[in-house]
Amino acid sequence: xPGTNLTREEARQRATLLTVDSYEIDLDLTGAQEGGTYxxxxxxxFDVAEGGGESFIDLVAPTVxxxxxxxxxxxxxxxxxxxxxxxxxxxxGRNVLRVVADCAYTNTGEGLHRFVDPVDxxxxxxxxxxxxxxxxxxxxxxxxxxKATFRFTVKAPEGWTVVSNSPTPxxxxxxxxxxxxxxxxxxxxxxxxxxxxxxxxxxxKDGQSVPLGIYCRPSLAEHLDADAIFEVxxxxxxxxxxxxxxxxxxxxYDQLFVPEFNAGxxxxxxxxxxxxxxxxxxxxxxxxxxxxxxxxxxxxAHMWFGDLVTMEWWxxxxxxxxxxxxxEAACQADAPGSxxxxxxxxxxxxxxxxxxxxxxxxSTHPIMADISDLDDVLVNFDGITYxxxxxxxxxxxxxxxxxxFFKGVQAYFKRHAFGNTRLSxxxxxxxxxxxxxxKTWSKAWLETAxxxxxxxxxxxxxxxxxxxxxxxxxxxxxxxxxxxxPTLRPHRIAIGAYDLDGDGKLVRGxxxxxxxxxxxxxxxxxxxxxxxxxxxxxxxxLSYAKVRLDEQSLAAVTEHLGDFTESLPRALCxxxxxDMTRDAELATRDYLSLVLSGIGKESDIGVVQSLHRxxxxxxxxxxxxxxxxxxxxxxxxxxLAHLRAAEAGSDHQLAWARAFAATARxxxxxxxxxxxxxxxxxxxxxxxxxxxxxxxxxxLAAVGRFGGSEIAAEYERDKTAAxxxxxxxxxxxxxxxxxxxxxxxxxxxxxxxxxxxxxAVIAGFVQTDQRxxxxxxxxxxxxxxxxxxxxxxHEMAQQIAVGxxxxxxxxxxxxxxxxxxxxxxxxxxxxxxxxSESRSGVERALKAQAADAAAAE
Numbered sequence: 001x002p003g004t005n006l007t008r009e010e011a012r013q014r015a016t017l018l019t020v021d022s023y024e025i026d027l028d029l030t031g032a033q034e035g036g037t038y039x040x041x042x043x044x045x046f047d048v049a050e051g052g053g054e055s056f057i058d059l060v061a062p063t064v065x066x067x068x069x070x071x072x073x074x075x076x077x078x079x080x081x082x083x084x085x086x087x088x089x090x091x092x093g094r095n096v097l098r099v100v101a102d103c104a105y106t107n108t109g110e111g112l113h114r115f116v117d118p119v120d121x122x123x124x125x126x127x128x129x130x131x132x133x134x135x136x137x138x139x140x141x142x143x144x145x146x147k148a149t150f151r152f153t154v155k156a157p158e159g160w161t162v163v164s165n166s167p168t169p170x171x172x173x174x175x176x177x178x179x180x181x182x183x184x185x186x187x188x189x190x191x192x193x194x195x196x197x198x199x200x201x202x203x204x205k206d207g208q209s210v211p212l213g214i215y216c217r218p219s220l221a222e223h224l225d226a227d228a229i230f231e232v233x234x235x236x237x238x239x240x241x242x243x244x245x246x247x248x249x250x251x252x253y254d255q256l257f258v259p260e261f262n263a264g265x266x267x268x269x270x271x272x273x274x275x276x277x278x279x280x281x282x283x284x285x286x287x288x289x290x291x292x293x294x295x296x297x298x299x300x301a302h303m304w305f306g307d308l309v310t311m312e313w314w315x316x317x318x319x320x321x322x323x324x325x326x327x328e329a330a331c332q333a334d335a336p337g338s339x340x341x342x343x344x345x346x347x348x349x350x351x352x353x354x355x356x357x358x359x360x361x362x363s364t365h366p367i368m369a370d371i372s373d374l375d376d377v378l379v380n381f382d383g384i385t386y387x388x389x390x391x392x393x394x395x396x397x398x399x400x401x402x403x404x405f406f407k408g409v410q411a412y413f414k415r416h417a418f419g420n421t422r423l424s425x426x427x428x429x430x431x432x433x434x435x436x437x438x439k440t441w442s443k444a445w446l447e448t449a450x451x452x453x454x455x456x457x458x459x460x461x462x463x464x465x466x467x468x469x470x471x472x473x474x475x476x477x478x479x480x481x482x483x484x485x486p487t488l489r490p491h492r493i494a495i496g497a498y499d500l501d502g503d504g505k506l507v508r509g510x511x512x513x514x515x516x517x518x519x520x521x522x523x524x525x526x527x528x529x530x531x532x533x534x535x536x537x538x539x540x541x542l543s544y545a546k547v548r549l550d551e552q553s554l555a556a557v558t559e560h561l562g563d564f565t566e567s568l569p570r571a572l573c574x575x576x577x578x579d580m581t582r583d584a585e586l587a588t589r590d591y592l593s594l595v596l597s598g599i600g601k602e603s604d605i606g607v608v609q610s611l612h613r614x615x616x617x618x619x620x621x622x623x624x625x626x627x628x629x630x631x632x633x634x635x636x637x638x639x640l641a642h643l644r645a646a647e648a649g650s651d652h653q654l655a656w657a658r659a660f661a662a663t664a665r666x667x668x669x670x671x672x673x674x675x676x677x678x679x680x681x682x683x684x685x686x687x688x689x690x691x692x693x694x695x696x697x698x699x700l701a702a703v704g705r706f707g708g709s710e711i712a713a714e715y716e717r718d719k720t721a722a723x724x725x726x727x728x729x730x731x732x733x734x735x736x737x738x739x740x741x742x743x744x745x746x747x748x749x750x751x752x753x754x755x756x757x758x759x760a761v762i763a764g765f766v767q768t769d770q771r772x773x774x775x776x777x778x779x780x781x782x783x784x785x786x787x788x789x790x791x792x793x794h795e796m797a798q799q800i801a802v803g804x805x806x807x808x809x810x811x812x813x814x815x816x817x818x819x820x821x822x823x824x825x826x827x828x829x830x831x832x833x834x835x836s837e838s839r840s841g842v843e844r845a846l847k848a849q850a851a852d853a854a855a856a857e
Contacts, residue, residue, distance in 0.1 A: 004083045007373040011143040019047040020148040025138045028155045033123045037102040042139040044097050048090045056084040058135035058142040066100035099139040107754035108793045109262035111136025119219035124194035126258040132374050134186040145312045145420040149180040150189050163192040165269045167252045183418045185310050190268030192256045199226040203237050213254040220279045232293045236300040239335040245410040249308045260756035262795050264295050267302030282691035285651035287606035290340045294328045301327035312420040314377035318367045322389025345567040346606050348541045351387040358383030361840050362481035363833045364449045375830040378794050391544035392445050398492040398542045400434035407433040448487040450478050452545045454537050464531045469523040471516050491516040496539030497532040506564045562601025578614050584847045587855030588623040605651045612659040620768040622848035636663045648685025661695045694726040702733040702767050725760040732764030748784050762803035771808050778806040782821045789831045805838035810845040
């Protein structure tokens with residue numbers, strides 16, 4: 001709908017005309033248990049610039065009953081069109097608008113989401129407003145730079161709890177009247193409503209007292225480890241307040257674990273919503289706790305970056321997300337008492353890998369993206385906005401110095417508290433404190449797309465002494481279809497020199513830090529020194545670039561990758577090897593050999609689990625088809641051997657059990673999964689608990705061992721929301737035409753599934769070892785895509801567009817069919833981007849398969 005997609009120019013014009021003072025929002029949610037619609041009354045006070053004019057306010061609602069502007073009733077049927085209410089004849093000075101509407105509960109994770117817990121049959125509500133979905137609950141000027149105060153009044157069913165941005169009041173006759181918020185943007189307002197369980201505490205320091213709350217559904221309460229969550233939260237409060245020199249800006253801090261959440265979490269001011277899969281029902285590895293802690297810290301950092309100071313328009317979304325991502329890792333690495341001081345290893349292993357992948361897609365874009373409308377931003381929560389941006393911030397810290405960086409950030413917060421900013425505001429503050437001119441740096445790093453490659457060029461004499469050392473920087477051509485030009489950038493990097501010690505461990509004996517700029521940079525600091533076993537560029541992961549090893553270092557790393565004494569250089573080498581595999585520079589069979597030679601020595605469980613995922617992806621997508629089965633057999637046998645050899649009850653044992661279950665294939669291997677499920681076989685220390693049981697059931701379903709009755713029996717054991725999702729995945733995974741048709745119909749031809757169940761069905765439908773069975777769905781995908789995109793909400797349509805793309809059909813035919821669809825006049829820009837990204841994955845896989853086949857010759 002034309003009115004739904006707000007443009008940057010429309011937002012600019014509206015911000016020029018209007019200054020919003022306050023909202024009063026009155027919601028009647030007493031019918032939430034039954035669903036349907038609810039009464040929404042909005043009163044908004046705003047000032048109009050001299051001269052007046054016309055404007056509009058945003059609202060997505062089935063029915064608008066009343067629109068009153070300055071006491072005059074407008075014809076609701078006439079002024080409410082295309083998700084907008086036209087406001088004609090606005091007067092200079094103060095205006096008051098009142099809108100009465102019926103708004104709808106959703107099951108898509110957008111607006112006011114309604115979920116019924118199968119355990120207690122109670123409804124649970126929460127809002128999700130980023131980017132433009134506050135308008136699904138109340139009439140709003142839906143853009144980040146029209147900040148205002150918000151006062152919510154909510155009538156709820158008896159016995160329910162209502163949580164919002166302001167402190168929770170005592171209800172009167174089931175009516176909750178919240179005090180007004182500070183001036184904030186509409187997208188970070190929030191309501192969480194239902195019979196939630198809660199645990200409370202207080203953060204106290206230096207006379208400051210901030211109430212803390214943690215909420216979840218009662219059916220998850222037994223699994224809620226509130227003390228651990230409070231511990232991470234307090235560490236974040238301590239660290240951020242010291243580094244930012246600005247006290248937490250809101251009156252309380254609640255963290256609410258909510259069901260069927262599309263993202264990891266959302267930074268609503270003082271009322272953070274988090275997906276409730278982070279309340280762990282079964283044993284998980286320490287890597288899962290680390291990820292949860294990172295999410296907690298990310299959202300807490302947003303209270304300053306994003307909530308206190310907010311970008312003016314969505315092209316500076318990175319000012320929120322990149323900073324929060326950098327801050328979460330820096331806090332985990334540095335905060336006293338942190339359980340994850342190795343967080344930069346995790347960052348290099350996961351976030352940087354995501355960034356490198358995103359930056360090599362045809363949709364690559366500058367960190368400061370060109371966002372012309374809401375459609376653009378809705379597909380821009382990507383690896384560049386989060387991970388590349390955070391990587392570049394780490395580079396900026398190295399470039400200007402940590403002390404100057406945080407002094408600049410402190411000045412930025414004080415100068416722009418409760419306001420809106422652009423990139424120039426931040427850079428100006430950093431220039432003042434660092435004395436560096438950042439305009440050239442910004443243009444190279446923030447305003448251009450693409451990735452650089454750093455390669456060492458080393459010469460030695462007959463005695464192994466380095467006679468010449470230089471770093472060559474390359475700027476590969478951007479992917480076909482990408483905008484912009486290749487750019488060489490200034491890099492502040494470290495070079496690590498590693499040698500084997502007496503115990504066969506790779507230990508860093510020397511470190512050089514320098515600026516790399518231009519095509520070739522000499523490194524005189526290492527000339528005249530003996531050549532070490534490994535010379536590692538970008539050691540300590542200071543910059544953002546693809547790194548290659550020289551021939552001698554590559555040979556040493558291939559033999560001794562698991563022997564680095566520190567986790568970060570191991571992670572950097574693992575990441576380089578994976579990048580080479582994706583770039584068809586390292587054959588899949590050789591990557592598998594490298595992993596099998598070193599993974600047994602890898603202590604970092606997060607790295608181990610990433611390697612598990614990457615090996616499976618490499619074999620499924622990048623291996624020559626004729627070699628795939630042999631490689632899968634080799635890998636699966638290795639996973640079982642590691643599972644049996646792992647320390648009883650260890651994280652590694654659990655990780656290997658999941659890796660084994662993901663590819664178990666022989667009758668004997670499948671018999672073992674079945675026996676572990678029914679208890680006729682055990683592996684010492686391995687607890688086959690609820691979540692692990694489902695992993696086994698889903699694999700047995702995917703290979704045809706389990707059918708509907710076995711899945712139903714497992715669901716009876718776990719009749720919860722999570723059990724419902726797992727069962728949906730298992731049913732869709734069955735290798736029969738009937739199962740695939742049923743799954744397809746439920747997702748594509750019907751819109752009844754809630755977001756989380758739809759996601760689960762898609763995950764089961766797409767099985768890499770069912771390519772032939774799925775082949776007929778390629779044409780059906782392209783035939784249905786346009787209608788799906790136009791008839792579903794953004795989140796639901798994106799799940800389908802990305803999740804059901806025929807990525808497992810790695811062939812020229814898939815590329816040709818995709819190109820034909822892209823060449824048609826049908827796709828809008830956001831959908832075109834998603835499909836072209838998926839196409840890029842097939843194209844990359846074809847090249848990697850050719851390289852793998854060539855390696856076998």
